[in-house]
Amino acid sequence: xxxxxxxxxxxxxxxxxxxxxxxxxxxxxxxxxxxxxxxxxxxxxxxxxxxxxxxxxxxxxxxxxxxxxxxxxxxxxxxxxxxxxxxxxxxxxxxxxxxxxxxxxxxxxxxxxxxxxxxxxxxxxxxxxxxxxxxxxxxxxxxxxxxxxxxxxxxxxxxxxxxxxxxxxxxxxxxxxxxxxxxxxxxxxxxxxxxxxxxxxxxxxxxxxxxxxxxxxxxxxxxxxxxxxxxxxxxxxxxxxxxxxxxxxxxxxxxxxxxxxxxxxxxxxxxxxxxxxxxxxxxxxxxxxxxxxxxxxxxxxxxxxxxxxxxxx
Amino acid sequence: xxxxxxxxxxxxxxxxxxxxxxxxxxxxxxxxxxxxxxxxxxxxxxxxxxxxxxxxxxxxxxxxxxxxxxxxxxxxxxxxxxxxxxxxxxxxxxxxxxxxxxxxxxxxxxxxxxxxxxxxxxxxxxxxxxxxxxxxxxxxxxxxxxxxxxxxxxxxxxxxxxxxxxxxxxxxxxxxxxxxxxxxxxxxxxxxxxxxxxxxxxxxxxxxxxxxxxxxxxxxxxxxxxxxxxxxxxxxxxxxxxxxxxxxxxxxxxxxxxxxxxxxxxxxxxxxxxxxxxxxxxxxxxxxxxxxxxxxxxxxxxxxxxxxxxxxxxxxxxxxxxxxxxxxxxxxxxxxxxxxxxxxxxxxxxxxxxxxxxxxxxxxxxxxxxxxxxxxxxxxxxxxxxxxxxxxxxxxxxxxxxxxxxxxxxxxxxxxxxxxxxxxxxxxxxxxxxxxxxxxxxxxxxxxxxxxxxxxxxxxxxxxxxxxxxxxxxxxxxxxxxxxxxxxxxxxxxxxxxxxxxxxxxxxxxxxxxxxxxxxxxxxxxxxxxxxxxxxxxxxxxxxxxxxxxxxxxxxxxxxxxxxxxxxxxxxxxxxxxxxxxxxxxxxxxxxxxxxxxxxxxxxxxxxxxx
Numbered sequence: 001x002x003x004x005x006x007x008x009x010x011x012x013x014x015x016x017x018x019x020x021x022x023x024x025x026x027x028x029x030x031x032x033x034x035x036x037x038x039x040x041x042x043x044x045x046x047x048x049x050x051x052x053x054x055x056x057x058x059x060x061x062x063x064x065x066x067x068x069x070x071x072x073x074x075x076x077x078x079x080x081x082x083x084x085x086x087x088x089x090x091x092x093x094x095x096x097x098x099x100x101x102x103x104x105x106x107x108x109x110x111x112x113x114x115x116x117x118x119x120x121x122x123x124x125x126x127x128x129x130x131x132x133x134x135x136x137x138x139x140x141x142x143x144x145x146x147x148x149x150x151x152x153x154x155x156x157x158x159x160x161x162x163x164x165x166x167x168x169x170x171x172x173x174x175x176x177x178x179x180x181x182x183x184x185x186x187x188x189x190x191x192x193x194x195x196x197x198x199x200x201x202x203x204x205x206x207x208x209x210x211x212x213x214x215x216x217x218x219x220x221x222x223x224x225x226x227x228x229x230x231x232x233x234x235x236x237x238x239x240x241x242x243x244x245x246x247x248x249x250x251x252x253x254x255x256x257x258x259x260x261x262x263x264x265x266x267x268x269x270x271x272x273x274x275x276x277x278x279x280x281x282x283x284x285x286x287x288x289x290x291x292x293x294x295x296x297x298x299x300x301x302x303x304x305x306x307x308x309x310x311x312x313x
Numbered sequence: 314x315x316x317x318x319x320x321x322x323x324x325x326x327x328x329x330x331x332x333x334x335x336x337x338x339x340x341x342x343x344x345x346x347x348x349x350x351x352x353x354x355x356x357x358x359x360x361x362x363x364x365x366x367x368x369x370x371x372x373x374x375x376x377x378x379x380x381x382x383x384x385x386x387x388x389x390x391x392x393x394x395x396x397x398x399x400x401x402x403x404x405x406x407x408x409x410x411x412x413x414x415x416x417x418x419x420x421x422x423x424x425x426x427x428x429x430x431x432x433x434x435x436x437x438x439x440x441x442x443x444x445x446x447x448x449x450x451x452x453x454x455x456x457x458x459x460x461x462x463x464x465x466x467x468x469x470x471x472x473x474x475x476x477x478x479x480x481x482x483x484x485x486x487x488x489x490x491x492x493x494x495x496x497x498x499x500x501x502x503x504x505x506x507x508x509x510x511x512x513x514x515x516x517x518x519x520x521x522x523x524x525x526x527x528x529x530x531x532x533x534x535x536x537x538x539x540x541x542x543x544x545x546x547x548x549x550x551x552x553x554x555x556x557x558x559x560x561x562x563x564x565x566x567x568x569x570x571x572x573x574x575x576x577x578x579x580x581x582x583x584x585x586x587x588x589x590x591x592x593x594x595x596x597x598x599x600x601x602x603x604x605x606x607x608x609x610x611x612x613x614x615x616x617x618x619x620x621x622x623x624x625x626x627x628x629x630x631x632x633x634x635x636x637x638x639x640x641x642x643x644x645x646x647x648x649x650x651x652x653x654x655x656x657x658x659x660x661x662x663x664x665x666x667x668x669x670x671x672x673x674x675x676x677x678x679x680x681x682x683x684x685x686x687x688x689x690x691x692x693x694x695x696x697x698x699x700x701x702x703x704x705x706x707x708x709x710x711x712x713x714x715x716x717x718x719x720x721x722x723x724x725x726x727x728x729x730x731x732x733x734x735x736x737x738x739x740x741x742x743x744x745x746x747x748x749x750x751x752x753x754x755x756x757x758x759x760x761x762x763x764x765x766x767x768x769x770x771x772x773x774x775x776x777x778x779x780x781x782x783x784x785x786x787x788x789x790x791x792x793x794x795x796x797x798x799x800x801x802x803x804x805x806x807x808x809x810x811x812x813x814x815x816x817x818x819x820x821x822x823x824x825x826x827x828x829x830x831x832x833x834x835x836x837x838x839x840x841x842x843x844x845x846x847x848x849x850x851x852x853x854x855x856x857x858x859x860x861x862x863x864x865x866x867x868x869x870x871x872x873x874x875x876x877x878x879x880x881x882x883x884x885x886x887x888x889x890x891x892x893x894x895x896x897x898x899x900x901x902x903x904x905x906x907x908x909x910x911x912x913x914x915x916x917x918x919x920x921x922x923x924x
Contacts, residue, residue: 210427216377217422218442218493219415232432308477309431 007300011293018289019071023064026278032056033278036080067282081277089268089280090287096166097257097264099176101249103184105242108191113238115192116199117226123204131196139193143252147186147259154182164261183260187252191245198241202234209233236303243299247292322393323350324501324533325374330388330403332369332378343369343383345557351501353395356527356534358544358565360580361554362804363775367537370554371505374402374535375414392417394500416446419494423506425487429478435462435489436474439496446497461492465522466889482894484515488522495526502527505537512667513831514892517875520547525888539805541584542834542879545569546886553577569881578602583809584879585834591862596661596839598813601806608817611659621655621691622792622825623679623712628652628688630671630678634899647898648674649685650849651909656793659819661826663836665872666846669895672829675846676795679827680712681705693792710740713786717798719778723770729781730766736789755784759814776807783814787822797829812839833876837861842917845869848898850909855918865920 034050035042051057055066070077076086112135119131138146155163162179169176206212207230215229216222253266265288272280304311330347333340344366351357361367372378373385374392390402394417402410414420422428429438439461440454449457455474462470465488478486487507494502504523508516524547527534536547544551548565553574561574572578582601590597598607630649633642649671656662664672678685681697690697695708713736716722723732733752737743743751756763759780770778779799786794796815800808816839818824830836836843837857844854845868853866864870871892878885900906911919 210422210424211430213377213380213422214420214428214490214493215430216380217375217414217420218496219411219413219446220441221411224441229430229433233430307432309479 003304004301007297011297014293015286015290019068019286020064022282022285022289023067026282027060027063029276029278033080036276036278071283071286076283077279079272079277079280081271081275081280086280086283090265090283092168093263093265093268094287094291095169096180096262097250097253097266099169099180100184100187100253100257100262100264101246103177103180104187104191104249105246107184107188108195109238109242111188112192112195113199113231113235116196116238117203117231119196119200120203120207121226128200131200135193135196138189138191141189143186143190144255144259146189147183147256150182150186151260166261166263179262183256183262186259187249187256190252191242191249194241194245195238198238199234202237203230206230206234232306236307239299239303243296246295250288250292321353322399323391324353324355324393325351325535326389326391326393327370327374328389328391330370330373330390331386332366332373332383333386334381334383340386342557343378344373347388347554347557347559349552349559349562351533351535353500353533354527354531356536356547356549357552358536358538358548358550359552359554360538360541360544362539362580362806364556365554366557367539367554368505369557371420371503371535371537374503375418375420376402376405376407376410377420392501412446415442415494415499416497417499418501418503419497419499420503420505421487421490421494421507423509425483425490425510428490429486431478433477434474435476435478435481439474439489439493442493442496457496458492461496462489464495464526465489465492466891467492483511484518484894487511487515487519491519491522491526495530498530499532501533501535503535503537506539507536508543509539513833514667514871514875514890516543517877517886517890518892520877520886521888521890523547524886528888540877541581541805542586542877545879545881546877546884553580566881569879575602579806581879583806585809585812585838586879587834587837587873587876588861588878588880588883590837590857592858595841596816596857598816599809599838601809601813604810604813607813608820611820620658622658622693623656623827624689624691625655625675625679626653626689626691628675628678628685628690630674630683630685642902644899644901645904647849647900647906649678650906652688652846652849652851654844654851654854656825656827658792658825659823660842661819661828661840662842662844663828663830663840664844664846664851665830665833665836667831667872667895669898670846671849671898672846673797676714676797676827676829680709680714680795682714707740710736710789711791712793712795713789713791714795714797715779715782715786715799717801719775719782719802720770722782723778725770727769728766729768729770729773732770732781733766733784733788736785740789742789751788755788758787758818759784760810774807776803776811779803779807779811780814783811783818787818790822791824793825793827795827795829798831799828800835801830801832808835815839833861833873834879845872848896850921851919852921853919855915859915859918863914863918865914865918867923 034047034054034056038047038050055063074087078084079086079089082089115131115134119128122128151163154161161182165179167175167179212225212230215225253264254270257264257266258270265284269284272284328348330344332344333342347370359367359370369378369383374390385403388403391399392402393399436455436458439458443449443454443457458474459470462473467473467485467488481489508519511519520543523534538544544565550563551565551568552562553560553576555576560576561568561572568577569581572581579602583599585599597609600607628649629651631645631647634644634646635641636643652675654662664675666672674683677683679690679697685698688698692708693711697708700708730752733755734748737748737751752766753763756766761777761780765773773781800811803811812835815826819826828836828840840857842854842856843860844851845860845866846852847868853860853864853869860869864873875892910922912922913919
């Protein structure tokens with residue numbers, strides 16, 4: 001409990017720093033909100049009037065206070081680009097991208113863990129080489145290229161899955177999964193390499209431990225020894241890496257969502273940046289940072305559930 | 314396989330076992346051609362040094378050797394459980410082998426700290442074998458698990474079932490591992506160095522437990538060990554192995570009283586036996602057959618003894634335990650508490666105790682490898698704890714250290730010549746041809762061939778590496794050498810040679826040793842004076858005779874009672890040895906322990922008054 005409070009305090013502290021950085025950077029960028037609204041060719045007096053009414057002439061600290069206060073009280077303001085309130089916009093897009101992130105991780109782990117375990121059990125044999133080659137291939141080919149190949153194969157040639165578009169999962173869950181599948185697979189193949197290597201090395205370490213020998217000496221079948229005795233001990237570092245990869249994932253998502261015309265968080269961030277929609281940029285960056293941090297917190301908490309030494313220690 | 318009429322057939326007969334491992338340049342032979350038998354209810358000890366193939370033999374019986382890349386190439390492993398048809402374990406299909414493991418044959422291993430799965434409760438680990446082999450229901454298995462913990466005399470067994478391995482001490486874990494191996498009432502228990510990683514009092518408890526279980530359940534025990542003292546205490550019959558072959562086999566009395574093989578004689582001569590130094594004035598080297606007569610160190614002269622080379626007063630070292638979000642100090646580990654002693658010229662003072670007693674931290678504090686919290690250390694007239702960095706560097710020339718693990722204490726990328734030269738270059742003691750001569754002299758002195766100078770550490774054995782470490786320590790002509798478990802990682806025959814070397818160097822150069830060790834028999838052999846440490850304090854200090862022949866403090870007596878003696882005529886092992894567990898050395902911030910008060914029972918023999 002003390003641990004949880006400590007961790008949450010740390011999250012709040014980090015988010016505070018992130019909010020300052022986000023706010024600072026968007027203020028250093030040339031052009032301001034008033035300019036964005038009225039255009040560069042507008043009347044300087046009208047521009048000044050708008051600035052005054054938007055409070056852009058107030059000291060930065062006051063502006064920051066207003067922004068963070070709005071953020072905390074749910075007043076996220078309106079997007080200049082979409083002329084819509086930001087909060088519902090972000091929550092809708094976050095749901096769309098959330099589906100991709102979850103599916104990507106699920107696919108990556110479902111492929112990487114068995115592959116890593118397989119490689120560890122047959123260390124320095126052909127199975128090991130095959131597994132690392134497959135993993136490296138996924139890592140070295142850029143994900144947008146994998147994405148194009150997947151579109152060609154599954155959408156254009158086989159016609160099994162849609163090549164682009166987004167379906168709201170609250171309306172048609174199955175449709176949403178179908179649309180999210182190819183972008184998730186493209187991202188997952190890129191993430192797999194690290195997770196496979198991590199599973200392999202963690203498993204090799206664990207399989208050499210004495211308790212594995214003891215389990216075998218007890219007469220437990222090899223299947224039980226590997227999957228029930230060894231894997232729970234090896235999964236910790238794999239989860240940590242997976243948690244860290246969520247951060248990178250939000251970077252890759254920008255490219256992949258554009259490729260698949262999937263209107264999620266990546267697409268939204270891209271549009272906001274392209275059009276200097278400053279309120280939207282500030283909110284999206286802040287939300288992504290918060291999500292990444294909370295996911296990593298969740299991973300650490302999960303770690304404690306699995307490993308009694310940390311839970312009770 | 315002909316048996317005499319009247320005697321029951323052996324439970325296990327190993328016939329011409331040969332095991333190979335895949336190597337880069339062809340197969341490596343782990344066991345060459347080994348045959349011996351184990352009778353029902355008998356304890357057979359397989360004894361040998363590293364690389365003798367004793368563990369490979371034991372792993373072959375359960376065919377666990379296959380998981381380490383080994384293969385049984387030829388030979389038969391006949392196993393004949395009570396009245397049943399003999400079966401050949403070497404030829405048995407893998408599926409049937411799984412049914413046999415943990416059911417008819419149980420096995421325990423060396424490392425109790427890692428022998429249990431950290432993510433499962435004790436209950437789960439005790440019951441999964443039972444449920445598999447005996448098809449028990451969950452409640453039946455739980456009841457049996459509780460019974461098993463009672464059999465191995467684990468305190469509060471109901472509580473233990475719910476706990477995880479990290480909540481138990483090493484000795485408790487080894488009891489759980491034994492309970493696991495005993496779960497299905499095996500007819501054969503294979504124990505592979507089960508007490509090597511344990512402190513002596515815990516070792517005595519575990520050996521006693523194995524002895525009792527063997528008697529109560531009439532099972533046979535195949536006990537793998539490197540320790541002749543354990544063999545003497547436990548074995549009915551002994552198999553001596555070396556380089557993958559059986560050297561000798563026989564009843565334990567005959568092996569100890571009339572060893573036939575040259576190797577067995579060497580092995581026995583190399584083991585210091587507790588109590589054999591009774592009445593002798595000073596340290597005495599071990600006489601090893603085939604080795605030149607060793608040189609005994611001279612006792613320090615009275616003039617020298619009066620002038621201490623090292624004087625330690627009130628040395629205290631504490632390590633902070635940090636916690637909370639601000640990483641504040643929440644408690645202190647009292648590693649060394651108010652330790653005082655003096656060490657004379659040409660004298661060996663041993664500090665003994667169990668793990669965590671603070672003996673190594675004392676050594677490191679004296680050299681300021683860790684920062685002491687308080688106290689005075691006077692080395693050759695200099696206040697070591699008050700020296701500035703430059704002066705400390707110069708002072709360290711006079712005090713060198715030899716560490717436990719010769720595999721880790723030498724730089725793997727550096728030739729041995731360079732490693733021995735480095736301290737001399739460091740202090741600018743010699744250059745050019747003078748330096749080369751001195752290196753050659755040091756190699757000669759520690760008994761290493763000169764052509765080893767061009768080698769790298771990985772080309773040497775453990776004992777040879779330790780000789781290099783000693784040469785390196787000697788290179789700067791120190792007055793004091795701190796040997797921190799310097800012979801503990803070595804095989805017994807090598808250990809004897811290194812001990813003799815240390816004593817010989819002491820005789821030649823008048824060195825003083827601070828000898829840190831957990832091994833009472835070794836300490837009895839090499840030291841002039843002995844300090845016994847417990848929970849950061851010296852509880853008793855005195856001459857070797859004082860400590861070994863007239864121990865006064867209860868902990869010293871406990872420690873001595875736990876030591877197995879390598880002598881079949883003195884079987885002191887008790888079936889129900891119970892020792893008090895070590896209390897925790899962690900104390901809340903600000904808590905001070907009262908200064909220790911010692912009774913001087915005879916001149917120089919100090920005994921701590923208990924709180």
